[in-house]
Amino acid sequence: MKLPEQVTRLGAVIAIILAAVLLLRFVILPPSMFSARPHQAAKVVREMAKPAHYAGMSTCRECHADEYGAKLNGQHRTIGCENCHGPAAAHVANKDDKAATPPKHRDREFCLGCHGFVASRPNGFPQVDGQKHNGRKRCVTCHDAHDPVPPETPQDCGGCHGRIARTKAVSTHSQLACTECHQVAAQHMTEPRAALPTKPAKREACARCHDSGSTDPAAAMSRVDFSSHGRTFVCWECHYAHLPEGPK
Amino acid sequence: MNKRDFLKGAVLFFPAAGVLQALACKAEGKELSATATTGYDPTQHWYGMGVDVDKCIGCNRCVEACKAENGVPDEPFYFRTWIERYSIYADGEVKVECISTKTPEQRLADQSEPIDPSVLRTFFVPKLCNQCANPPCVQVCPVGATFQTTDGVVLVDEKRCIGCRYCIQACPYGARYLNPNTRTADKCTFCYHRVTKGLLPACVEVCPTEARIFGDLKARADRLVRFQRQNEISVLKPDLNTEPKVRYAKLDGEVR
Numbered sequence: 001m002k003l004p005e006q007v008t009r010l011g012a013v014i015a016i017i018l019a020a021v022l023l024l025r026f027v028i029l030p031p032s033m034f035s036a037r038p039h040q041a042a043k044v045v046r047e048m049a050k051p052a053h054y055a056g057m058s059t060c061r062e063c064h065a066d067e068y069g070a071k072l073n074g075q076h077r078t079i080g081c082e083n084c085h086g087p088a089a090a091h092v093a094n095k096d097d098k099a100a101t102p103p104k105h106r107d108r109e110f111c112l113g114c115h116g117f118v119a120s121r122p123n124g125f126p127q128v129d130g131q132k133h134n135g136r137k138r139c140v141t142c143h144d145a146h147d148p149v150p151p152e153t154p155q156d157c158g159g160c161h162g163r164i165a166r167t168k169a170v171s172t173h174s175q176l177a178c179t180e181c182h183q184v185a186a187q188h189m190t191e192p193r194a195a196l197p198t199k200p201a202k203r204e205a206c207a208r209c210h211d212s213g214s215t216d217p218a219a220a221m222s223r224v225d226f227s228s229h230g231r232t233f234v235c236w237e238c239h240y241a242h243l244p245e246g247p248k
Numbered sequence: 249m250n251k252r253d254f255l256k257g258a259v260l261f262f263p264a265a266g267v268l269q270a271l272a273c274k275a276e277g278k279e280l281s282a283t284a285t286t287g288y289d290p291t292q293h294w295y296g297m298g299v300d301v302d303k304c305i306g307c308n309r310c311v312e313a314c315k316a317e318n319g320v321p322d323e324p325f326y327f328r329t330w331i332e333r334y335s336i337y338a339d340g341e342v343k344v345e346c347i348s349t350k351t352p353e354q355r356l357a358d359q360s361e362p363i364d365p366s367v368l369r370t371f372f373v374p375k376l377c378n379q380c381a382n383p384p385c386v387q388v389c390p391v392g393a394t395f396q397t398t399d400g401v402v403l404v405d406e407k408r409c410i411g412c413r414y415c416i417q418a419c420p421y422g423a424r425y426l427n428p429n430t431r432t433a434d435k436c437t438f439c440y441h442r443v444t445k446g447l448l449p450a451c452v453e454v455c456p457t458e459a460r461i462f463g464d465l466k467a468r469a470d471r472l473v474r475f476q477r478q479n480e481i482s483v484l485k486p487d488l489n490t491e492p493k494v495r496y497a498k499l500d501g502e503v504r
Contacts, residue, residue: 035392036391036392036393036395036405036408039392039393039405039407039408040392040395040397040403040405042405042407043395043403043404043405043406043407043408044290044397044403044440047403047437047440047441048286048288048440048441048444048445049441050441051441052317052439052441052442052445052447053316053317053450054313054316054317054442054447054450054453054454056447056448056453057453076456078456078457078458079456080453080454080455080456082313082453082454083309083313083453083454083455083456086316087313087316087317087450109352109356112356112359113307113308113309113352113355113356114305114307114309114456116356116359117359118305118306118358118359119361119363119364119367119370120306120333120334120335120370120371120372121305121306121372122302122303122304122305122371125305125457129359130356130359130360131360163363166363167363167365170363170365243365
């Protein structure tokens with residue numbers, strides 16, 4: 001049986017159109033028109049090829065082993081070199097390029113950026129009052145930035161525990177020394193984390209002044225009967241001894 | 249040229265152009281798989297970051313390093329990472345301010361603020377793109393410009409991005425901004441160009457107190473895996489099921 005001529009002609013036209021569409025879809029048009037994957041793969045390649053501006057601490061060690069070694073066991077051991085000296089990849093690439101030499105910050109304000117007192121900083125982080133701590137002297141006059149230790153043992157606890165010292169100063173406990181309640185080993189002043197101070201473990205620490213039988217005139221306004229007050233809790237579980245019952 | 253010649257030429261020219269184009273695409277595809285030649289295998293990694301809120305001192309060094317490393321515009325309202333200061337008052341009020349928008353001089357001036365006794369607690373929280381495992385920004389992108397890489401980092405293809413800002417609206421963490429120079433969306437990449445070379449992200453490199461920890465959640469022994477073992481971990485807005493890969497330790501319940 002022979003197909004009528006009009007059918008074969010129509011078939012040929014449809015076949016041509018189909019071929020054209022398939023050619024267009026799979027050969028002529030790029031796959032990125034139908035899928036984002038080629039673009040994304042290209043982006044990953046571009047992103048990986050970007051240059052790094054921070055060289056990393058281990059790169060600095062290769063030339064500056066002395067500074068790295070000084071820092072290694074000191075209080076600044078966790079700080080990357082480029083924290084203070086800025087991005088150094090350009091300096092690593094060409095160490096003779098004076099323009100790319102990392103800066104040495106010697107101004108007071110730079111150190112105060114981390115070590116100035118801010119109430120939101122975590123407890124125990126060494127903070128000083130920028131207005132009062134040694135006038136306008138530059139920090140590097142007394143402290144080696146690569147191995148910072150206090151030039152002499154701190155005079156008082158406020159040197160590191162600024163927040164507590166400032167809070168206590170406006171409280172009814174302002175006249176009490178820290179050692180009244182805390183036992184501080186001498187080692188704590190030079191290696192703070194190696195020997196932590198104690199906290200009162202027993203109620204008797206507060207009872208000395210605040211029990212109803214006490215005769216200390218300073219505590220006259222705040223005496224309680226320790227046999228009935230507060231059950232077995234240690235006092236500082238409810239009262240904040242550095243600012244008892246709010247400001248004075 | 250008569251009609252017959254024109255048609256003949258057209259029939260030859262268009263398919264030939266198509267074949268050439270296809271060959272060009274194939275060649276580009278070959279170049280793309282050159283990722284393998286750098287020896288970096290993205291299937292072996294699943295990156296994440298740990299943030300120990302209790303260690304952040306709010307020095308803003310990470311923000312400066314991020315801007316220097318990634319060419320983020322200097323104006324103090326474009327950030328890939330930034331630091332927030334939370335103050336929680338006795339009456340329950342929560343005050344949040346972004347200290348990264350301030351100049352160093354303003355931050356120094358803040359240090360002479362007197363202690364406010366009505367503040368119950370106050371702390372700094374570093375924020376950045378959470379590199380969600382289930383990222384809403386990728387879902388909404390109409391052109392597929394933002395996507396998740398095999399190693400779990402969400403990137404923006406600046407050549408594909410049309411700057412419609414839909415992803416900026418969709419991000420529940422406010423981690424995206426429209427780069428005024430390229431007019432495309434931009435965000436933290438975990439310093440993809442660094443971590444794929446074995447370096448740490450710039451913010452982690454400079455963090456003085458190790459408040460930021462970078463690691464690989466697929467690794468058997470890794471600082472981040474250890475960090476998650478040792479701390480009680482929270483993520484931001486867990487109710488949104490975005491599955492963030494930035495894991496916070498000692499995070500206050502007031503932080504959003």
